[in-house]
Amino acid sequence: MNSMPANYLWLIPLLPFAGFLINGTLGRRLPRGLVSAVALLFTAAPACLVAWLWSTMVGAGAPEVLHSPAQTWISITGLHVDFTLAVDHLTLVMLAVVTGVGFLIHLYSVGYMAHEEGYWRFFAYLNLFMFFMLVLVLAENFLLLFVGWEGVGLASYLLIGFYFTKQSAADAGRKAFVVNRVGDFGFLLAMFLLVMHFGSLDFTTVFSQTSLLDVTGHIPPLCQGLCTILYTPYSGGFLTAICLLLVLGAAGKSAQIPLYVWLPDAMEGPTPVSALIHAATMVTAGIYMVARCHVLFDHSPIALTVVACIGAATAIFAASIGMVQHDIKRVLAYSTISQLGYMFLACGVAAYSAAIFHLVTHAFFKALLFLAAGSVIHALSGEQDMRRMGGLRSRTPITFLTMSAGVFAIAGIPPLAGFVSKDEILFQTFASPNPLAKLLWVLGLITAGMTSFYMFRLWYKTFFGELRLNPVHGANDAHAHEQEHGAAQAEHPHGVHESPWIMLGPLAILGVLSVVGGWIGWPAALGGNNHFEHFLDPVFVSTTALQDPSAMNADQVSHGMEIGLAAISVLVALAGWYAADLLYRQKPGRATRLARQMRPVYETLENKYWVDEIYESFLLLPLVMFTRGMLELIFERGIVNGSGRAFAMITRGFAWFARRQISGNIRSYAGWLAIGAAAVLAVMVFGHSLLVHL
Amino acid sequence: MVPIAYYLVLGAVLFSIGIGAFLIKRNVITIFISIELMLNAVNLTFVAFAHKWHQVSGQIFVFFVMVVAAAEAAVGLAIIIAIFRTRRTLNVDEIDLMNS
Numbered sequence: 001m002n003s004m005p006a007n008y009l010w011l012i013p014l015l016p017f018a019g020f021l022i023n024g025t026l027g028r029r030l031p032r033g034l035v036s037a038v039a040l041l042f043t044a045a046p047a048c049l050v051a052w053l054w055s056t057m058v059g060a061g062a063p064e065v066l067h068s069p070a071q072t073w074i075s076i077t078g079l080h081v082d083f084t085l086a087v088d089h090l091t092l093v094m095l096a097v098v099t100g101v102g103f104l105i106h107l108y109s110v111g112y113m114a115h116e117e118g119y120w121r122f123f124a125y126l127n128l129f130m131f132f133m134l135v136l137v138l139a140e141n142f143l144l145l146f147v148g149w150e151g152v153g154l155a156s157y158l159l160i161g162f163y164f165t166k167q168s169a170a171d172a173g174r175k176a177f178v179v180n181r182v183g184d185f186g187f188l189l190a191m192f193l194l195v196m197h198f199g200s201l202d203f204t205t206v207f208s209q210t211s212l213l214d215v216t217g218h219i220p221p222l223c224q225g226l227c228t229i230l231y232t233p234y235s236g237g238f239l240t241a242i243c244l245l246l247v248l249g250a251a252g253k254s255a256q257i258p259l260y261v262w263l264p265d266a267m268e269g270p271t272p273v274s275a276l277i278h279a280a281t282m283v284t285a286g287i288y289m290v291a292r293c294h295v296l297f298d299h300s301p302i303a304l305t306v307v308a309c310i311g312a313a314t315a316i317f318a319a320s321i322g323m324v325q326h327d328i329k330r331v332l333a334y335s336t337i338s339q340l341g342y343m344f345l346a347c348g349v350a351a352y353s354a355a356i357f358h359l360v361t362h363a364f365f366k367a368l369l370f371l372a373a374g375s376v377i378h379a380l381s382g383e384q385d386m387r388r389m390g391g392l393r394s395r396t397p398i399t400f401l402t403m404s405a406g407v408f409a410i411a412g413i414p415p416l417a418g419f420v421s422k423d424e425i426l427f428q429t430f431a432s433p434n435p436l437a438k439l440l441w442v443l444g445l446i447t448a449g450m451t452s453f454y455m456f457r458l459w460y461k462t463f464f465g466e467l468r469l470n471p472v473h474g475a476n477d478a479h480a481h482e483q484e485h486g487a488a489q490a491e492h493p494h495g496v497h498e499s500p501w502i503m504l505g506p507l508a509i510l511g512v513l514s515v516v517g518g519w520i521g522w523p524a525a526l527g528g529n530n531h532f533e534h535f536l537d538p539v540f541v542s543t544t545a546l547q548d549p550s551a552m553n554a555d556q557v558s559h560g561m562e563i564g565l566a567a568i569s570v571l572v573a574l575a576g577w578y579a580a581d582l583l584y585r586q587k588p589g590r591a592t593r594l595a596r597q598m599r600p601v602y603e604t605l606e607n608k609y610w611v612d613e614i615y616e617s618f619l620l621l622p623l624v625m626f627t628r629g630m631l632e633l634i635f636e637r638g639i640v641n642g643s644g645r646a647f648a649m650i651t652r653g654f655a656w657f658a659r660r661q662i663s664g665n666i667r668s669y670a671g672w673l674a675i676g677a678a679a680v681l682a683v684m685v686f687g688h689s690l691l692v693h694l
Numbered sequence: 695m696v697p698i699a700y701y702l703v704l705g706a707v708l709f710s711i712g713i714g715a716f717l718i719k720r721n722v723i724t725i726f727i728s729i730e731l732m733l734n735a736v737n738l739t740f741v742a743f744a745h746k747w748h749q750v751s752g753q754i755f756v757f758f759v760m761v762v763a764a765a766e767a768a769v770g771l772a773i774i775i776a777i778f779r780t781r782r783t784l785n786v787d788e789i790d791l792m793n794s
Binding site: 663664665666667670671674 | 725786790
C-alpha cells in the first residue's frame with residue numbers, strides 16, 4: 001500500500017526533530033518569542049499531518065494499514081531490518097494523543113517557563129522528546145521501536161534533570177535512567193530471542209508467524225512442516241520467555257512493580273514535563289508496546305496473567321501510597337502509576353482496546369491535572385506542599401474549574417471520561433475467563449475507591465478552607481522557579497495570582513476533553529455503541545477470535561451485569577469522595593487524629609512501604625560495595641592505574657638513560673658515531689652469514 | 695703492479711688513525727684535520743677500486759668527496775673562527791653548551 005499520505009509519514013517525526021535542531025543549536029542566541037514560535041510550529045505541523053492522515057484512514061474502503069516506503073537499515077546474513085514506518089488504527093490513536101496533548105503542553109509551557117533560565121534548552125528537549133515518541137509509535141519493527149524507546153528515555157532524563165544545578169534533580173534523572181536500563185535490558189533480550197526464533201524483527205513477519213501457532217504456543221500439525229523447514233523447532237516456552245522479557249521492559253518504561261521507583265522522583269522536572277512525559281505519553285509506551293505485541297501475548301496465558309497481576313498490584317499499591325503524600329505532584333505521580341496499573345490490568349485480561357481507551361482518557365485528565373497543579377504551583381510561587389495550600393477556589397477560579405473536571409474524571413464520576421474507560425477495564429476484568437479475574441476485579445475496585453479518596457483529598461486541601469501559605473519562603477528546597485517567583489512575591493503582597501491565558505487555554509481544552517473524551521467509547525450497555533472499541537477492532541479483533549471460545553466474554557455477559565458493575569464502582573467512588581469530604585472538609589482535624597491512631601499504617605504509607613530504602617540496602621549497597629571494594633581497589637587502582645604507572649616508569653627510565661647521552665661533549669658524540677658506524681658495518685659484513693647460519 | 699690489498703691496508707690504516715685522532719684530540723683544528731684524513735683514506739680506497747675494475751664512477755665519487763671536503767673546510771673553519779672569537783678557546787671539552 002503506497003498511497004499519498006504514506007510517502008509523508010516520515011515528516012511526522014522529523015518535523016519536531018528539525019525544531020530540536022534549530023532550538024538546540026541556535027536557540028541560545030534567539031529571542032524567547034522565536035524559540036517558542038519554532039517549538040510550537042514544529043509541534044503543530046505534525047498534529048495537522050496526523051489529522052490529515054486520520055481523515056484518509058477512516059470511513060469505508062480506507063486502508064487499515066499504511067506503510068511508508070522501506071529503506072534498508074541493517075542487512076546481514078540472517079537479519080534484515082528496514083527503516084519502515086507504519087500506521088494502523090492503534091498508531092493513529094497514539095499519534096493523535098502524542099501530537100494533540102503534546103501541542104497543548106508546549107503551549108502551556110510557553111507561559112509556565114516564561115521566567116526560566118535555559119528556556120531554549122527546555123523547548124529543544126521537549127521537541128526531541130516528541131521526535132522519539134513519534135518514532136516509537138510509528139515504528140514497524142522492534143528495533144526502530146527500541147530506538148524511540150531509548151530516545152524518550154534520554155529526553156526524559158534530560159528533562160527530569162532540567163534544573164541540573166539542584167542535586168536532587170540530577171539524582172532523580174540518573175535514577176530514572178538507570179531503572180529504565182533494567183527494563184531495556186529485558187527488551188533487548190526479548191529482541192535477541194525474536195531474532196533467534198523468527199529471524200526477523202518486523203512486526204508483520206513476527207506476528208503473522210506467531211498466528212500460525214495455536215494458543216499454547218505449539219505448532220499445529222498443518223504448519224509444522226513449514227516452521228521446521230524455516231527455523232529451529234519451537235519449544236512451548238519461548239513465547240512466554242519473550243513476553244515476560246517484554247513485560248520487564250514495559251514495567252520499566254510504564255513504572256510498574258518492581259521498576260516504578262523512578263516515576264515519583266521524576267517529579268523533580270518542570271511540571272509541563274511531568275504532564276507530557278511522566279503522565280500522558282512516555283509512560284504509556286509500555287502499554288502501547290504490550291498492545292502492539294498482543295499477538296505474542298495472546299499465545300502466552302502465563303505472561304498475560306503476570307501482566308494482569310503486576311497491573312492490579314501496582315494499581316492498589318501506588319494508590320495506597322498516594323493517599324498520604326503531601327507534595328501535590330507526588331500524589332499525582334502515584335496516581336499515574338496506579339492508573340498505568342489499570343492499563344496493565346486491562347492488557348493482562350486481553351482487553352487491549354480498553355487499555356488503549358483508558359490510556360487516551362488518562363492522557364487527557366492526567367495531563368490536565370498536572371497542568372492545573374502546575375498552575376497552582378505557579379500561583380503559589382513554587383509551593384508544592386498541600387499542607388500549605390488551601391482556599392484557592394476563589395483566587396484561581398479557572399484553574400479550580402478545570403482541575404475539578406480532572407478530579408471528577410479520574411475519580412470515576414459519570415459521565416466523565418475516567419468513568420467510562422475505568423469501568424470498561426473493571427468490567428472486562430470481571431468478565432475475563434482468567435481464574436484470578438474476580439480477585440483482580442476486587443483489587444481494581446478498591447483502587448477505584450482509593451483513587452477517588454486521594455483525588456478529592458487533593459481537591460479539598462488545595463482549593464477549600466483557608467490558605468495556609470507560610471510567608472517565609474526559601475525554607476523549602478530552592479528551585480529556580482521559586483526564586484524567580486519569590487522576587488515577584490515581594491511586589492504583590494498576597495502573591496497568589498491566576499495564571500496567564502496561554503496556560504489557561506490548554507487547561508480549558510483538556511478540561512473539556514476530560515469531560516467529553518469518554519463519550520467516544522460509551523459502552524453499549526448504557527445506550528452507546530462502543531465506538532472506540534470498534535475503531536480499534538482491525539488491530540485487535542483478529543486475535544480475540546483466536547482465543548479459546550470461553551474468551552468470547554464481553555458479548556456473553558449480559559448488559560444488566562455491566563450496568564450493575566458500573567453502579568458498584570460509582571458507589572465505591574462516591575464512598576471515597578465521602579471519606580475525603582468527611583476528613584478534609586467537614587472536620588479538618590480528623591485526618592491527623594486518624595493518622596495518629598493508625599500510626600504504623602500511616603507511617604508505612606508515608607514512607608512508601610520503605611521500598612526505596614529496601615532497594616538501597618539490598619540492591620544498591622552491595623553493588624556499591626562491590627564497586628568500591630573489587631572494581632575500584634583491584635581493577636581501577638591495581639590494573640588500570642598500575643599498568644599506566646608501569647608504562648610511565650619504563651618510559652622515565654629509558655628517558656633518564658637517553659638524557660645522559662646528551663652531554664654536550666663532542667667527543668662522546670663522536671664515540672657513539674664511531675660505534676654506530678662500526679655496528680652498521682659489522683651487520684653488513686657479518687649479518688648475512690649470521691642469518692644463513694641461523 | 696701493486697696489489698690492491700696494499701692500497702686497502704693503507705686506506706684502513708689512515709682511516710683508523712683519523713678515527714683515533716678524532717676521538718682523542720681536544721683541539722678543534724686537530725679534529726678537523728683528522729676528519730680530512732678519514733675522507734682521504736676513503737678517497738684512496740675509491741681510486742684503488744676504480745683502477746682495479748676499470749670503472750670511472752669511483753673516480754667521479756672522489757671528485758665529489760673532494761668538493762664536499764672543500765666546502766666543509768670553508769664552513770668548518772668559519773665556525774671555528776667564530777667559536778674562537780666568542781669563547782677564546784678551541785678545546786672541545788669546554789664547548790659544551792648543550793650539556794644542561
